[in-house]
Amino acid sequence: MFRYEGRGVEPLDEAALETITRGWRRLISEIGVRFDHPEALRRFAEAGQSVEGHVVRLDPDFVLEQIGRAPRSFTLLARNPARDVVVSEHNAAFLPAQGAPFVRRDGVRRDATFADFGDLVRIAQHLDVIDSPGVLPCEPNDRPLDSRHLDMAEALYLLSDKPVMGAQISAEAALDSIAMARIALRHRLDDDGAIVSCNINVNSPLRYDDRMLEALLAHAEAGSAIVVTPFLLMGAMAPVTIPAALVQQLAEALAGIALVQLVRPGCPVVLGSFLSTTDMKNGSPSFGGPESMIGLLASGQLARGLGLPWRSGGGALTASPVADAQAAWEGAFTMTAAMQAGANLILHAIGWLEGGLTVGWEKLAVDVDILQTLRVAQTPLVVDEESLAYDAHDEVRQGGHFLGAAHTLERFRDCFYRPILATTENFERWTRNGSLDAAARAGAVADGWLAAYEQPSLDDAVAAELGDYVTRRRLELGD
Amino acid sequence: MFRYEGRGVEPLDEAALETITRGWRRLISEIGVRFDHPEALRRFAEAGQSVEGHVVRLDPDFVLEQIGRAPRSFTLLARNPARDVVVSEHNAAFLPAQGAPFVRRDGVRRDATFADFGDLVRIAQHLDVIDSPGVLPCEPNDRPLDSRHLDMAEALYLLSDKPVMGAQISAEAALDSIAMARIALRHRLDDDGAIVSCNINVNSPLRYDDRMLEALLAHAEAGSAIVVTPFLLMGAMAPVTIPAALVQQLAEALAGIALVQLVRPGCPVVLGSFLSTTDMKNGSPSFGGPESMIGLLASGQLARGLGLPWRSGGGALTASPVADAQAAWEGAFTMTAAMQAGANLILHAIGWLEGGLTVGWEKLAVDVDILQTLRVAQTPLVVDEESLAYDAHDEVRQGGHFLGAAHTLERFRDCFYRPILATTENFERWTRNGSLDAAARAGAVADGWLAAYEQPSLDDAVAAELGDYVTRRRLELGD
Numbered sequence: 017m018f019r020y021e022g023r024g025v026e027p028l029d030e031a032a033l034e035t036i037t038r039g040w041r042r043l044i045s046e047i048g049v050r051f052d053h054p055e056a057l058r059r060f061a062e063a064g065q066s067v068e069g070h071v072v073r074l075d076p077d078f079v080l081e082q083i084g085r086a087p088r089s090f091t092l093l094a095r096n097p098a099r100d101v102v103v104s105e106h107n108a109a110f111l112p113a114q115g116a117p118f119v120r121r122d123g124v125r126r127d128a129t130f131a132d133f134g135d136l137v138r139i140a141q142h143l144d145v146i147d148s149p150g151v152l153p154c155e156p157n158d159r160p161l162d163s164r165h166l167d168m169a170e171a172l173y174l175l176s177d178k179p180v181m182g183a184q185i186s187a188e189a190a191l192d193s194i195a196m197a198r199i200a201l202r203h204r205l206d207d208d209g210a211i212v213s214c215n216i217n218v219n220s221p222l223r224y225d226d227r228m229l230e231a232l233l234a235h236a237e238a239g240s241a242i243v244v245t246p247f248l249l250m251g252a253m254a255p256v257t258i259p260a261a262l263v264q265q266l267a268e269a270l271a272g273i274a275l276v277q278l279v280r281p282g283c284p285v286v287l288g289s290f291l292s293t294t295d296m297k298n299g300s301p302s303f304g305g306p307e308s309m310i311g312l313l314a315s316g317q318l319a320r321g322l323g324l325p326w327r328s329g330g331g332a333l334t335a336s337p338v339a340d341a342q343a344a345w346e347g348a349f350t351m352t353a354a355m356q357a358g359a360n361l362i363l364h365a366i367g368w369l370e371g372g373l374t375v376g377w378e379k380l381a382v383d384v385d386i387l388q389t390l391r392v393a394q395t396p397l398v399v400d401e402e403s404l405a406y407d408a409h410d411e412v413r414q415g416g417h418f419l420g421a422a423h424t425l426e427r428f429r430d431c432f433y434r435p436i437l438a439t440t441e442n443f444e445r446w447t448r449n450g451s452l453d454a455a456a457r458a459g460a461v462a463d464g465w466l467a468a469y470e471q472p473s474l475d476d477a478v479a480a481e482l483g484d485y486v487t488r489r490r491l492e493l494g495d
Numbered sequence: 496m497f498r499y500e501g502r503g504v505e506p507l508d509e510a511a512l513e514t515i516t517r518g519w520r521r522l523i524s525e526i527g528v529r530f531d532h533p534e535a536l537r538r539f540a541e542a543g544q545s546v547e548g549h550v551v552r553l554d555p556d557f558v559l560e561q562i563g564r565a566p567r568s569f570t571l572l573a574r575n576p577a578r579d580v581v582v583s584e585h586n587a588a589f590l591p592a593q594g595a596p597f598v599r600r601d602g603v604r605r606d607a608t609f610a611d612f613g614d615l616v617r618i619a620q621h622l623d624v625i626d627s628p629g630v631l632p633c634e635p636n637d638r639p640l641d642s643r644h645l646d647m648a649e650a651l652y653l654l655s656d657k658p659v660m661g662a663q664i665s666a667e668a669a670l671d672s673i674a675m676a677r678i679a680l681r682h683r684l685d686d687d688g689a690i691v692s693c694n695i696n697v698n699s700p701l702r703y704d705d706r707m708l709e710a711l712l713a714h715a716e717a718g719s720a721i722v723v724t725p726f727l728l729m730g731a732m733a734p735v736t737i738p739a740a741l742v743q744q745l746a747e748a749l750a751g752i753a754l755v756q757l758v759r760p761g762c763p764v765v766l767g768s769f770l771s772t773t774d775m776k777n778g779s780p781s782f783g784g785p786e787s788m789i790g791l792l793a794s795g796q797l798a799r800g801l802g803l804p805w806r807s808g809g810g811a812l813t814a815s816p817v818a819d820a821q822a823a824w825e826g827a828f829t830m831t832a833a834m835q836a837g838a839n840l841i842l843h844a845i846g847w848l849e850g851g852l853t854v855g856w857e858k859l860a861v862d863v864d865i866l867q868t869l870r871v872a873q874t875p876l877v878v879d880e881e882s883l884a885y886d887a888h889d890e891v892r893q894g895g896h897f898l899g900a901a902h903t904l905e906r907f908r909d910c911f912y913r914p915i916l917a918t919t920e921n922f923e924r925w926t927r928n929g930s931l932d933a934a935a936r937a938g939a940v941a942d943g944w945l946a947a948y949e950q951p952s953l954d955d956a957v958a959a960e961l962g963d964y965v966t967r968r969r970l971e972l973g974d
Contacts, residue, residue, distance in 0.1 A: 027875075027876055028876070028878065031878070032876070032878035035878045035879060035880065035882075035883065036878060036883075038883075039883040039885070042885065043885070043888055047888055047889060047892060047893075048893070049893065050893035050894060070893075071893060125922065219894060221888070221891055221892070221893060221894065221895065221896075221897070222888075222892065222893040222894070223893045223894035250897075250910075250911070251897060251898065251903060251907065251910065251911070252896050252897060252898055253896060253897065254897060255884035255887040255888070255897055255900070255902055255903065256884075256897070256902070256903050256906050256907065256910035256911070257882045257883075257884050257902075257906075257910070258876055258882070259876070259877075259878045259879075259882040259883050259884075260882060260883050260884035260885075260887065260888070263883055264888065293911045294898070294911075295911075295919040296907040296908070296910065296911065297913075297919075298919060298920070299898060300919040300920070300921060301919065302911075302914075302917070302919045304868070304917070305868060305871075305911060305912050305914070306868050306869070306870075306871035306872035306874070306912050307871075307911055307912065309868075309872040310872060310874075310876050314876065335917065335918065335919045336917070336918065336932075336933065337922050337925050338932050339820050340819065340820060340823075340932035340933040340934060341818050341819060341820060341822060341823035341861045341916075341932070341933040341934055341937075342823070342861075342864075342916065342917045342918065342932075342933040343820060343823075343933075344819075344820035344821070344822075344823035344824040344827070345823040345824065345826070345827040345861065345864065345865050345868075346917065347824070348823070348824040348827040348828060348831075349827060349831075349868060349872075352827075352828075352831060353872075370922060371919075373922070374922075382820045382821075382824065385821075385824065386824050389783070389784060389785050389788075389824075389828060390785070391785075392784075392785035392786075393785035393788045393789060393828075393832075395785070395789075396506075397506055397507070397511070397737055397738070397789050397793065398738075399507065399510070399511035399514045399515060399738045400514060400738075401514065403514075403736045403737070403738040403739060404514065404515075404518040404736075404738055404739050404742055405734035405735075405736050405738075405739035406518070406521065406522070406739075408734040408739065409522055409526055409700070409701075409734070409739070409743065410526060412700055413526060413700070413701065414526075414527075414528065414529035414549075414550060414700060414701040414702045415529060415698060415700065415701070415702035416700065417700075417731050417732060418700070418729075418730060418731060418732065418733060418734055418735070419730065419731055419773070419778060421734070423734055423735070423736075424730055424734065424735050427735050427736075428730065428735065428775040429775070431729075431730065431735035431736070431775065432729070432730070432735070432772045432773075432774075432775065432781075432784060432786055433784050433785050433786065434776075435781075435784070437820075437821065438781070438783070438814065438815070438821045438825065439814065439815065439821065440774040440776075440777060440779035440780065440781045440814045440850075441777070441779070442779060443604065443816050443849060443852070443853075446816050453815075453817050453819035453820070453821075453934075454815065454819040454820040454821040454822075455819060455820055455932075458820075
């Protein structure tokens with residue numbers, strides 16, 4: 017976990033906050049949110065909300081009352097208690113890119129496999145700056161569709177001892193995730209926190225579909241930590257003006273969080289944000305633009321105002337298909353905005369390419385340098401007498417250099433952040449070493465992480481029980 | 496010019512400000528600054544400062560008194576008054592990379608030529624986000640060393656009507672710059688502002704050499720706008736702790752600015768900053784790291800506290816030799832920090848590669864996207880009833896999309912920043928178009944600017960007089 021020392025940047029003044037508050041209250045109460053699941057509709061109706069067909073019009077004060085039941089902070093429990101993650105407004109937790117059907121590795125883009133999945137979990141386990149492998153660091157296309165969530169959950173618990181996320185594609189998959197979490201974290205069941213978490217995407221605008229809802233309901237019953245994420249590409253799933261998207265984001269997320277609290281008061285939740293733009297020339301998603309940066313900063317301020325931890329997208333988002341300059345600046349901008357906005361859960365922190373369709377081996381190393389740089393850059397500067405290094409100036413005086421000064425020699429090993437991928441080689445040396453740009457050097461960095469990975473221990477009985485569970489359920493699912 | 500609507504980020508608290516103030520006062524008064532020029536030493540001695548050999552120990556209160564004579568804002572006059580640049584704490588002006596001996600163009604790194612110089616001036620003239628071509632957008636290695644400053648100044652005035660900078664390599668070159676500015680800007684001589692500006696680098700630590708000083712003295716006599724820039728790579732020219740570098744930066748810059756004010760009270764000046772790190776593994780400069788970002792933010796706060804406009808380095812600085820991911824994230828980070836720090840003059844905003852040794856054709860387009868993105872991202876968000884787009888939500892409701900909504904159709908052309916280089920093409924289309932990464936696409940963007948360039952008109956008599964001046968002086972200089 018990264019700890020924020022300062023408060024996030026807050027771009028909205030009082031008048032803007034009031035306007036946005038008025039906006040989501042009107043949207044949620046007058047236009048309402050569609051919930052395509054009878055239990056959700058029943059819950060809202062029983063709570064006195066207006067239900068017409070599938071559309072629920074919510075009383076904003078009722079929504080705030082439900083939101084008020086959610087904890088301001090909570091713990092994501094890990095197999096290894098030392099890996100627990102506290103989700104709170106003071107922290108940021110980072111996860112790798114999630115959900116990509118393709119990988120780009122060794123210069124080739126291809127269908128992602130279960131082997132890739134395992135390697136990505138290993139990398140997430142190995143890297144100190146990554147707090148959880150998530151649930152789906154890539155899609156294992158070579159495993160049967162109906163049961164691959166079982167393969168993935170088993171691999172997550174075998175290969176990582178960090179907190180893992182659970183499936184949200186159906187109630188059945190969600191229940192499997194919860195059951196397997198109860199096996200893998202059997203020693204943590206009495207601890208305060210969530211043994212599994214999940215991310216529920218809204219079918220923006222203003223709609224929750226049946227599969228997401230059945231997963232939400234299953235996870236809420238079990239007390240999983242639930243991230244509720246409006247998926248807003250302005251121009252497609254939201255209007256093109258940032259305030260309208262912010263209002264919609266709140267209306268959607270708060271409606272979903274209210275449902276979670278109706279099902280299980282006090283259930284840990286995270287206000288999700290995935291806010292970017294549509295390229296209006298071709299209708300494609302675009303990332304790293306100024307509108308998403310502004311939107312992220314405002315999202316963080318709004319979430320803090322509601323007392324909810326929040327998730328941001330980015331991550332290091334980009335539309336680029338390769339780990340090139342575009343991928344780096346778009347990724348750097350989204351990650352900068354997410355951290356300056358004080359995001360508490362950051363999915364897609366490393367590896368994301370091509371609007372999330374591809375996880376890029378080379379992009380992993382680019383993003384780790386970006387993430388580590390930003391983490392150090394947010395460290396408060398200590399200014400005291402010692403930091404002024406007067407003795408060093410007294411030693412070097414005018415026109416000399418500090419390379420050999422005692423002050424430098426005592427500190428040179430760790431005085432500056434040391435990049436993992438960036439080069440400072442001069443041109444001649446860089447040329448002798450093959451004229452490799454950052455992308456061409458990056459694959460070897462990720463390979464090095466894999467080589468350095470150490471598999472965490474797992475109790476044999478637990479491993480066997482997980483295996484038995486997977487075997488039994490796979491048969492039941494007919495794969 | 497870009498106008499800042501907010502105030503820069505300010506990382507230093509009162510105690511830190513006091514410590515840094517104590518630091519520069521002690522450094523400037525106890526260790527002092529070396530000035531390798533008799534007139535500088537004479538000026539300081541006459542003003543009652545302690546001069547021992549070449550080292551001047553300055554009374555900090557005397558320095559502040561001199562600083563207080565400098566204007567808080569001033570105008571850089573252009574041939575075309577519509578291109579004037581106001582340097583003040585409320586604005587940022589952007590210049591391309593300066594001083595590179597090499598260019599990287601069409602994939603090849605080679606000695607820069609006078610033809611490259613002209614093309615870079617044309618691009619600086621063409622781009623709205625660039626306020627001045629500077630003085631040396633690359634080194635024209637194919638022109639004689641002693642007289643090339645004449646060729647450059649003539650080309651700057653012929654090809655651009657934006658404010659230009661003058662030479663600082665010697666008194667003679669500085670005087671030529673001033674004389675040519677008086678010819679080219681003859682219609683502006685009675686206007687309030689500086690007809691030429693220059694950047695004086697300190698030979699850090701704590702030393703001004705004779706050539707920089709003779710140029711500084713010549714420009715100060717003439718009332719040029721003078722940027723005084725400590726050149727601090729922490730670990731080499733400054734201690735490895737950021738506060739020590741900040742203290743040194745102030746001591747050096749304020750000593751130089753005090754000299755300018757002694758020569759010509761009220762002369763426009765800019766507090767310069769070029770603050771980065773040394774890679775302690777190999778002694779090479781490194782850029783875009785967290786220490787330079789923190790240093791930039793603190794530098795801006797300190798400059799504003801002194802009431803001086805300030806220059807930052809970055810720019811889009813990088814150690815990378817090519818326009819790759821490293822170049823983009825390092826450039827994005829230095830530019831982000833410079834703008835969040837409220838820098839008023841930003842050299843090296845586009846094109847810089849390889850620690851400034853190379854100006855990269857491909858990097859130009861990368862950096863323009865970075866710069867334009869940051870400019871839009873710093874635009875204050877308007878939140879009002881109209882921005883909430885309630886009608887659009889009322890039209891689209893649940894589960895639809897906004898691509899065809901009236902609200903979208905009215906705004907789609909300019910609702911989002913449109914990148915010049917970033918692609919949102921899907922993978923199939925991107926592959927059909929040649930699988931070109933951003934660097935491979937970027938050269939064509941810069942070529943397009945060249946093709947779109949329009950040469951500004953210049954009075955024939957002025958052009959002839961500039962030509963005569965160059966011819967006469969070239970003969971005198973023996974080239």
